[in-house]
Amino acid sequence: ALGNPLRPLLLAAGRSTLLRRVVTALPVTRSVVRRYVPGEGQDAVVDATRDILASGRAISIDHLGEDTSDPAQAEATVQAYLALLAAFGRLDVPAGLPVPALEVSLKLSALGQFLPQDGHAVALANARRICSAAEAVGAWVNVDAEDHTTTDSTLSIVRELRADHPSVATVLQAYLRRTEDDCRTLAGEGSRIRLCKGAYAEPADVAFQRSEEVDDSYRRCLEVLFTGDGYPMVASHDPAMIDAAHDLARRTGRADDSYEFQMLYGIRDDEQRRLAADGHTVRVYTPYGDEWYGYFMRRLAERPANLLFFLRSLVPS
Ligand code: FDA
Incomplete structure (x- = not known):
């Protein structure tokens, strides 16, 4: 916290x-x-994926790595995602799992967003290659949120990606003062927004500093997303935030398949299984790799x- x-x-x-x-x-x-982190290699994360799917939960896999200044490193990250998506194509997804059960989560900084030359264009082109490969195997793509200096650039790349791949999701961080407005802008039909509290050290002019303020912001943002027309993704381990989502789902009359809960691999595993057993969609954010x-x-x-x-x-x- x-x-x-x-x-x-x-x-x-x-x-x-x-x-x-x-x-x-x-x-x-x-x-x-x-x-x-289930492992460094692809085999380890594919094994973990099988276990998670077998337990009735969906998955979003993140190939670990951030902020590269080396185009070759960005290319290696793309290749890792392409290989992972090829492995997704060979997986037997158990029947009865909700929505696309398989998703990858990307960090644009790892795809070259801040390369000194044409970072924006390189990250966009790299993300497009991953989106096409994901579409070919029926998987979803989510673009993670990094520190606040990246938010404008990330949201603008996501907008460009969604023109060709409308299911691309992104993350908004409730600790940022701007996020309630961003939720309003992005809660439209067809959008998928993962709401998290935010994990980076941020200055007071852009981010709430007290945990009560962040929690209040999270509740306000959830309300915007649940009353909007998109697909909210409630990314938190906090029982108070999960209760707030349950209340909003009841109040807004949302069907169980019109939003989902997300938690990190290895954190509150029992609660993840309990929510899934209750008929909710639960997605496990699972990172792998040596970074x-x-x-x-x-x-x-x-x-x-x-x-x-x-x-x-x-x-x-
Ligand atoms: P917080 O850490 O405030 O904890 C609140 C309460 O939750 C605790 O008091 C406790 O009751 C319970 N709890 C938390 N951890 C527990 C544990 N291990 N065992 C038992 N109870 C526990 N951040 C970011 O900046 N960009 C991103 O793209 C993402 N993506 C992302 C995806 C997903 C699926 C998740 C769940 C999170 C992220 N995050 C993220 C991280 C996020 O911003 C945040 O840092 C962490 O989720 C921690 O915040 P919580 O909401 O879980 O509650």
């Missing part, structure tokens, strides 16, 4: 190259990381209990 006093420190540590080297070299780190350090540090920053678990595992018993 935002109230965690160590949050800014851990988020800063998540951007440090030196700490990245130290933390990733610790042998125990990997076993803790496995709670949140797990930044993602892992954001998870530690979110919850003191996650950090404590990690620190305890460093002490030999």
